[in-house]
Amino acid sequence: MEKILITGATGNVGLSTLKLLESRNYPDVEVVAAVRDIERAKKNEGMANCQFCHFEFDEPATYDKALEGVTQIVLIRPNQVSDVSRYIFPFLARAEKAGVKHIVFVSIVGAERNRIFANHRTENHFKKVNIPSTILRPSLYMQNLTSLHRHDIQYNDKMIIPAGQGCVNYIDVRDVAEVIVAVLMNPVNENRAYELTGPEPLDFYQIAKLFSEELGREIKYTRPSTIRFVRQKLLDKKQLLYVVTLSLLYSAARGGKMNYSNDVFKSITGHDPRNLADFIHEYRESWIKPDSSLEPVKPRRRLRRRHL
Numbered sequence: 001m002e003k004i005l006i007t008g009a010t011g012n013v014g015l016s017t018l019k020l021l022e023s024r025n026y027p028d029v030e031v032v033a034a035v036r037d038i039e040r041a042k043k044n045e046g047m048a049n050c051q052f053c054h055f056e057f058d059e060p061a062t063y064d065k066a067l068e069g070v071t072q073i074v075l076i077r078p079n080q081v082s083d084v085s086r087y088i089f090p091f092l093a094r095a096e097k098a099g100v101k102h103i104v105f106v107s108i109v110g111a112e113r114n115r116i117f118a119n120h121r122t123e124n125h126f127k128k129v130n131i132p133s134t135i136l137r138p139s140l141y142m143q144n145l146t147s148l149h150r151h152d153i154q155y156n157d158k159m160i161i162p163a164g165q166g167c168v169n170y171i172d173v174r175d176v177a178e179v180i181v182a183v184l185m186n187p188v189n190e191n192r193a194y195e196l197t198g199p200e201p202l203d204f205y206q207i208a209k210l211f212s213e214e215l216g217r218e219i220k221y222t223r224p225s226t227i228r229f230v231r232q233k234l235l236d237k238k239q240l241l242y243v244v245t246l247s248l249l250y251s252a253a254r255g256g257k258m259n260y261s262n263d264v265f266k267s268i269t270g271h272d273p274r275n276l277a278d279f280i281h282e283y284r285e286s287w288i289k290p291d292s293s294l295e296p297v298k299p300r301r302r303l304r305r306r307h308l
């Protein structure tokens with residue numbers, strides 16, 4: 001019997017992994033979503049009938065119960081949990097004590113080189129943990145285009161990304177989930193790391209063209225400086241660590257370091273990863289401008305005379 005614990009289970013990769021495992025309904029496999037708020041998590045599409053446990057990285061008192069009987073963990077480190085020596089390392093120590101046999105850690109492209117990344121420190125720490133691990137280093141997620149960059153595309157017809165003429169090879173989180181599930185079902189008793197890319201690197205002029213063709217209006221690529229990009233995203237109330245990590249990766253792209261593909265996804269799953277044009281087609285509603293004529297008419301506000 002396998003018992004798989006998924007952290008970050010309501011997020012991009014966690015939820016896709018959970019859905020895939022549930023849809024495949026493997027015999028003798030129990031899947032548990034480790035979440036901060038079970039009632040809130042149940043409202044996510046596809047999670048109503050999941051098995052849950054209460055878990056918070058910043059509440060070590062929740063670790064042991066969550067780890068009871070667990071054989072494998074899908075470790076997704078939320079961006080906001082950056083103090084890994086305080087939260088992730090102790091969690092891994094408890095996992096070792098609890099007899100966990102294998103961990104799939106979702107890291108990020110370039111983590112092995114970028115000491116500044118919290119995922120770099122976590123990857124290194126696995127050398128000290130006595131649990132076989134599989135480290136996945138996915139390229140940037142296509143889903144950033146429906147989250148961080150959605151508003152700029154939908155309302156301003158712009159892709160505002162500090163990547164210059166550089167390319168990125170976006171990957172769909174559903175493909176990351178497919179690799180996770182493949183690895184969970186065939187765990188090996190040693191430490192391995194895989195870099196995961198999408199099917200082809202594209203620059204942002206090409207990506208803006210794909211958007212323009214799909215949406216039937218011109219989407220322009222603008223290339224702000226990294227500082228301007230970070231400042232604007234923070235003004236838009238996006239999460240600091242998420243924005244900083246992405247901007248470092250966009251800088252790497254600008255320097256030509258993300259302009260490559262590999263066939264790891266295909267060698268593990270037997271088929272090609274999803275491509276960006278299909279993703280943009282599938283999620284096109286995310287960037288359609290709302291039709292103002294369909295908006296409910298708001299009652300006119302009367303100006304109140306103020307008495308000073």
Ligand SMILES: NC(=O)c1ccc[n+]([C@@H]2O[C@H](COP(=O)([O-])OP(=O)(O)OC[C@H]3O[C@@H](n4cnc5c(N)ncnc54)[C@H](OP(=O)(O)O)[C@@H]3O)[C@@H](O)[C@H]2O)c1
Nearest residue numbers: 008009010011012013036056057077078107108138140141
């Ligand atoms: N964005 C990219 O392009 C990209 C590419 C490659 C790798 N990555 C890596 O992917 C990871 C993030 O994964 P993601 O995008 O799937 O996550 P995500 O969508 O940002 O979701 C974060 C998840 O973590 C949970 N969470 C937040 N704080 C928590 C805490 N204190 N304790 C327990 N759970 C907590 C959230 O649960 P709630 O529902 O409770 O909020 C949510 O399920 C990062 O390590 C990042 O470096 C990102």
